[in-house]
Amino acid sequence: MTDRTDVLIYDTTLRDGTQGEKINFSAEEKVRIAQRLDEMGFHYIEGGWPGSNPKDMRFFELGKHIPFKNARLTAFGSTRRPNIKVENCANIQTLLAAETPAVTIFGKSWDLHVTDILTIPLEENLAMIHESIAYLKANGKEVIYDAEHFFDGYKKNRFYALQTIETAWKAGADFIVLCDTNGGTIPHELTVIVEYVRSFLPDAPLGIHVHNDGDLAVANSIAAVSAGATMVQGTINGYGERCGNADLIPIIANLQLKMNRWCLPDNSIRQLTNLSYYISDVANIPPQNSRPFVGRSAFTHKGGVHVSAILKNPAAYEHIRPELVGNEQRVLVSDLSGKSNIEYKARELGIDLGTEDAISTLIVQKIKIMEDEGYQFDAADGSLSLLIKKITGEFKEPFVLECFHVINAKTKNNPSLSQATIKIVVGNEEELTAAEGNGPVNALDNALRKALVKFYPQISEVHLVDFKVRTLEGADGTAAKVRVLLDSKDNEDVWSTIGVSTNVIEASWHALVDSIQYKLCKDKINKHHVGE
Structure with missing residues (x-):
């Protein structure tokens, strides 16, 4: 453990991250995420734009009653509107009403946005920046200034882009954050620009805010730190608009583990995988196996x-x-x-x-x-375990299939009526059962369970959590082989099983049988073995 901090971590998952497709947090979910980030030692948590929607306003109301231990809760907004007094600007007033210790405001650094988008004089934009920051500082706020489109602006009109951040610094901004808003800057370009800004404003603490449109957000963020930035803005898992924001997970891991630039406590670094999965779960977005450092496939x-x-x-x-x-x-x-x-x-x-x-x-x-033949054992540990045990002689069949019949019918009132009949042998006993389901595989699953449960009550603990079917040779059309992958769970574990056949019902049967057999084998059910 150490009190040393080389790079401040500024999380904007709750604001910029929610601009990504399919990302939407309730106010209560935002509170839980903010508390989790605070526990891990994040320095700033941007909660949203209080003037933009009622949900963010409610989050900040809830946030007023949360005693953050490590992070400074931050409200986000823009500079004042053109051609009005700052004290009369509703956006500025809602930032104050959020009652956060820090606020972040963005302003235009690219003259194209000033003249073509806002359609105001360049001088008015500078006045908006200066007056907004000075007013918020006068009201006791720590002010972080996000220089929107800074790198594009610098490349098109360096003089004006530098003038905007100089104005922000002279107005009292505590941090000047350089934003690659369109995400198109290359690391070597970014490094040169950050180094120049470092010399241009030698006393100003610099931050970096990068989007991932060129798949370079993490590299650019690390390059900015190497060039002198001491704050990194980003989101967990890189969630954000278009191609996303800089992913804080690999940024933190690279900075601290590879570059000896301290960001978070050691015990928090060891929780990065858990944090990534937690945010994925709350966002209801499946985690990416290939995600660096924390993905299931990373090691x-x-x-x-x-x-x-x-x-x-x-x-x-x-x-x-x-x-x-x-x-x-x-x-x-x-x-x-x-x-x-x-x-x-x-x-x-x-x-x-x-x-x-x-x-x-x-x-x-x-x-x-x-x-x-089409099996894929790297995705089916349950079937792999059974195969190894069968070859080594450790496995004995808990039941034997005599036959099964599946009937699928469509009626006027029921679009899919399926019935399955199954006969199995357990030890010296035969069992014949029938069951219905909302499809042929579901009916077969129900019939198999019904036949086995009196011999193996533990089967009632098994629940299907995922069912995937993939065609292996698409050119063969409906005659192609299919691969069925099942994910099953009980009260303790999750396991995957697989079946392959040209018949989807037979492939499903093999996967179902492996799932049940894996459960029985896992629980060391030794009675009723065939031949005993």
């Missing part, structure tokens, strides 16, 4: 050569230890696998392969044959 290894190497030294194919950011190492098994993958995965699944290489070799060969 996942599939190729046999890679796995063999990391078993000896993880640094061979991992740029940091995953636990530093709260992530974990994973190994996948596929047709690219070698014996190292199988041995690693078996240990992870608690399966003893013994000391003979022949077992691992046999498993690898079987997996490669099945993946050539």
